[in-house]
Amino acid sequence: MTTTTEHDTTDVLVVGSGIAGCAAALAAASEGSEVLLVTKATRPDGASTDWAQGGISTTRDDPESLEEDILEASDGTADPEAVETLVEHADDAVEDVLVETLEIPFDETDGGEFDYTREAAHSKRRILHVDAATGTHILRPFLHYVDDHERIEVRQDTAALELLTDEGRVRGILTDEETTGKPIYAGATVLATGGIGALYERSTNPDDATGDGIAMAALAGADVTDLEYVQFHPTAYAGDDPFLLSEALRGEGAVLRNANGDRFMDDYHPDADLAPRDIVARAVDAEREETGEVVLDVSPLEGEFEDEFPGIAEKCRDRGIDGDAIPVAPCEHFLCGGVDVDDRGRASLEGLYAVGECARTGVHGANRLASTSLLEGLVWGLRAGEDAASDHEPTVVEAPDLRNSDPDLPDRFAAEKFTRLRQTMDEYLGLERTPDEIARASAVLRRLKGEVDAYVRTRTARDLYELRNATVAALLIARAASENEESVGCHYVEETQPTGETADD
Incomplete structure (x- = not known):
């Protein structure tokens, strides 16, 4: 990377530090590019990946079954070619990056085999996990690895304000490193800025998930698609300071009950508690409205709740929930649409890529299948980073000076x-x-x-x-x-x- 007092230049610029951004940076660096990764986060939990609980899906030697489950969960709206791309590259990406390179300690059985779990709308056990805090156990080693890479510079606490464009091509970004914006010019710019959870009062996203990449791309003229598909997770803690209750709980036997103590999901879908998320979320909402409360009953779990899901159990106990019935309510969770990209993460503007939750690859359609978000971010991040490394050299163009002339606004x-x-x-x-x-x-x-x-x-x-x-x-x-x-x-x-x-x- 080249630095001057006025601007920086780099071969590949990645904006965002979740699994998709880290994967893109790693792939571009592996191709010989100099990479600058900027993120407004200052801690790992500032990225949505760190908040991901359930796990990361694999094919478990049955790719056709995974494809069918993704398409069915989307109500037939997912792009079959995008789903095929995801499934085709899933196991290699997980094995090469997560297992071999990062040595993620996925849970194992007593026999030393991977302890695959099942989640809603999956037809079989195929999900790798670490307790129910898989995102944390993936992201933190990934960040350390990227930060130590000789071809990657990581710059925290740096927000992208605008995309820099010239003649229909994205040339980089303006950051908030200077009071009127500091340019970073790049041969290719990869947006990996996460979702839009901050737009809702209750969300499982970090507070800074403000839709930055989607907004900047749209303002620059890039195509965005499927933004009406905002997914609500059916089982978030219903009280103040909501947290996610992983679908792995229901995959291992936990059930939903209304205020009358009745199981109700059989009335809404043949798969009952393991129906697709959109159906379960609306059912939970309806039962809460009709009976006053819905709880997730963890008593049917094979093992003890505290032993099987210690992280979630600790959060429950911290909030005074001592029994087996955890009050739940739907909560904003994931945006299925975003910046429209192809199978390499390329957006409609030259020089621009988008990966992770800010991108619309077509994999999710109108409803995302559980434990495919980390997988999609990993697969598309690797593919976008590799492609971005072959893009043009950085070109310095005239950048606007943002005005900073009026007095500061009130704190609130x-x-x-x-x-x-x-x-x-x-x-x-x-x-x-x-x-x-x-x-x-x-x-x-x-x-x-x-x-x-x-x-x-x-x-x-x-x-x-x-x-x-x-x-x-x-x-x-x-x-x-x-x-x-x-x-x-x-x-x-x-x-x-x-x-x-x-x-x-």
Whole structure:
């Protein structure tokens, strides 16, 4: 990497430090490129990967079965070619990077074999895991490995503010390293910025998941797709400070019960508690509304809860949950759409790639199958990094100076605007929507974006740009929702449901 007092240059620039970003950086460096990885996170748990619980799917020597499960969970909307790409490269990516290079200590049986688990909508046990904190056990060694790589520089606490473009090609980014923006020029730029959880009050994402990559790409003119498909996980702790209760719990025998103590998922889907996420989430929401509460009953687990899932059990005990019934409610979890990319992670703008949750590869369609997010980030990160390494040399172009002339805003300004944004998303673009609610959301979000833009024009501050990105991403979600009148997967438009339809029709 070349550094001057005015700008930096690098062969490949990666924005984001989750599994997808780390994989892209590693692959590009392995091809001989100099790589700069920038991330606004300062700790591993600032990346969504660190929050991933369940595990990472493999084919377990049955690729056709995994393909079928992914397509079925998506309600037939996933791109078969993208699914084939994922499945074809899954086992090699896991073996080469996670098992051999990083030596991730995946759980094993007493016989020394991998202890594969099963999660909802999977037809067999095929998921590698470490307790129910797999993301943490993957990301932290990955970050250490990347940080020690001679061809990779990792720069933390650095936010991307804008994509730099010239003649239809992305040339790099402006960062917040200087008060009016510092350019980093690159031969190829890989966005790996995660999801949009910060747009909702309750989310399993880190607080800084503000849709940055999606917003920056869209503002630069890149295509974005499938943004109406916001997935809500059915089993997050229902109290304050929600945390995820992995689907591996239900895969190992835990069951959902309503306030009357009744199991209810048999009434909603033939696979009962192991039905696809969108169906389980809506069922949990309906039962909570009808009976007042839904709990995840962990008493049917074969082993003791504390022994089988010590990390989750500790979180429960920290919140005063001493028994086997854990109150749960749906919670924003994953964005199935994003920057539209091909099988190498290439976006519609030359020089731009997107991987991980900010990308729309086509694998997930309208609803993601459990434990495919880490896999998709790994596979597409490796493929994008390898391809980006063969891209053009970095070219220095004129970069705009962002204005930073007006006084700082009050400390609570961005927080108060975020509160309004989240209230809008929760009320109008949540687990279920109506056409009228989508239209109301669009109107509120347009006004909010206008207010935020007025301040961004004269102030360069990370929280303002995160707020701008969040409003742009929210508007894109509302627009996509308004353009899709069909209820499918995560996009459930109530008024389009025929009377008498059931979840398994």
